[in-house]
Amino acid sequence: MIRLFDSLTLPLLRKLDPEQAHRLAIKGLRSVPMPRAKPDSPKLAARFFGLDFPNPVGIAAGFDKNAEVPDALLRLGFGFVEIGSVTPLPQPGNPRPRLFRLEQDSGIINRFGFNSDGAEVVLGHLMARRERGGIVGVNLGANKNSADRTADYVTLIEAFAQVASYFTVNISSPNTPGLRNLQQASALDDLLARVVEARNSTPAEAGPVPLLLKISPDLTLGELDDVVHIARVRGIDGMIVSNTTLARPASLRERGLALEQGGLSGRPLQRLSTRMVAETYVRVEGAFPLIGVGGIDSGGAALMKIRAGASLIQVYSSLVYKGLGLVEAIKTDLLSTLRRTGRDSLSEIVGADAAMITAEEWPV
Numbered sequence: 001m002i003r004l005f006d007s008l009t010l011p012l013l014r015k016l017d018p019e020q021a022h023r024l025a026i027k028g029l030r031s032v033p034m035p036r037a038k039p040d041s042p043k044l045a046a047r048f049f050g051l052d053f054p055n056p057v058g059i060a061a062g063f064d065k066n067a068e069v070p071d072a073l074l075r076l077g078f079g080f081v082e083i084g085s086v087t088p089l090p091q092p093g094n095p096r097p098r099l100f101r102l103e104q105d106s107g108i109i110n111r112f113g114f115n116s117d118g119a120e121v122v123l124g125h126l127m128a129r130r131e132r133g134g135i136v137g138v139n140l141g142a143n144k145n146s147a148d149r150t151a152d153y154v155t156l157i158e159a160f161a162q163v164a165s166y167f168t169v170n171i172s173s174p175n176t177p178g179l180r181n182l183q184q185a186s187a188l189d190d191l192l193a194r195v196v197e198a199r200n201s202t203p204a205e206a207g208p209v210p211l212l213l214k215i216s217p218d219l220t221l222g223e224l225d226d227v228v229h230i231a232r233v234r235g236i237d238g239m240i241v242s243n244t245t246l247a248r249p250a251s252l253r254e255r256g257l258a259l260e261q262g263g264l265s266g267r268p269l270q271r272l273s274t275r276m277v278a279e280t281y282v283r284v285e286g287a288f289p290l291i292g293v294g295g296i297d298s299g300g301a302a303l304m305k306i307r308a309g310a311s312l313i314q315v316y317s318s319l320v321y322k323g324l325g326l327v328e329a330i331k332t333d334l335l336s337t338l339r340r341t342g343r344d345s346l347s348e349i350v351g352a353d354a355a356m357i358t359a360e361e362w363p364v
Helices: 002-015 018-031 070-075 119-128 149-160 179-183 185-201 221-234 267-284 299-308 317-322 325-341 354-358
Strands: 046-048 051-053 057-059 080-086 099-102 107-110 136-140 167-170 211-215 238-241 263-266 290-293 312-315
Touching: 002 018, 002 325, 018 070, 018 099, 057 325, 070 080, 080 119, 080 167, 107 267, 107 317, 119 136, 119 149, 136 149, 149 167, 149 179, 149 185, 167 185, 179 185, 185 211, 185 221, 211 221, 221 267, 238 267, 263 267, 263 317, 267 290, 267 299, 267 354, 290 299, 299 312, 299 325, 299 354, 312 317, 312 325, 317 325
Parallel strands: 057 080, 057 312, 080 136, 136 167, 167 211, 211 238, 238 290, 290 312
Antiparallel strands: 046 051, 099 107, 107 263
8 A cells, every 4th residue: 555655646746846745745644544554573673762662763853843743654654753853932944945856866955944833833733642652752953043042952851741752952953053063062061961951850751751862974073972972971862873964975966956055865875874873883882772864765774774883763865765665665674684694683783883884984
């Protein structure tokens, strides 16, 4: 059924303006009843951050910004859904056009700039579905004109503690001026101290909500040293590696579109994000799990992220080119790998190639 849906919708959506196509996809998931994906093999199940994941394949923040369709996405077979980024106050984001397909590269450039319906609206959506179960994380952003962006993250943690399976502190979007400065050591230490305190002091039914940090793939290794050290000292629960990149690989074929400002994602990000997963993994030294994101468009690419050090993975841009059937394809390939190698769990291969990857030349 999902393959048929993809075959009918993908050609149509690719003919539309990218942002219009995205809105149509959200509306379709809200209105078209999709069949429930087949049950996952217990071999794909894992427990991280105190949460039980039925499988390791999640959908990254950015697709369902305002928590309109988390249950539809869970029904399609995602192991977890991350909504957002949500900002305290509504904001329109950057002017259009702000989303571009690099068709020949299977890539995407976006400069949305944290367009969000705001915390009140998003919270209402999550409150309405809070009894339905499933892992739904909340990606937190700051308002563009906020005088105290750290206070924005604290406000959101206090607001969403009762409905979030986990929080992601997103300080790595390249499309809000100055936001990535929060990754610098002194600013990050203050930020994490305040958000951890807010998380620990905000009552939640199941105890403190896991707190994750999403980082940029454009950090230098020295900056990454600082980020990981501070994250470990402050006791966060995990990291997401990585957000989009401002870099433009020389291999890009869509040279004209490559000049558009914004973050690049999809297949062109695959090698860089995988390298950053491995670099982060060796620095974390098992202190907490990683979620790998960037260019995952097949079971092989998912396996590469896991062997680089990711315990869980997320997809988004690849769905534009591969469709929703990609989720089942990745899970099938991962399960086939386990059976072929006689392993019982993907955890047995997490980070298996990290040392080798970090010894390679830097991807360009």
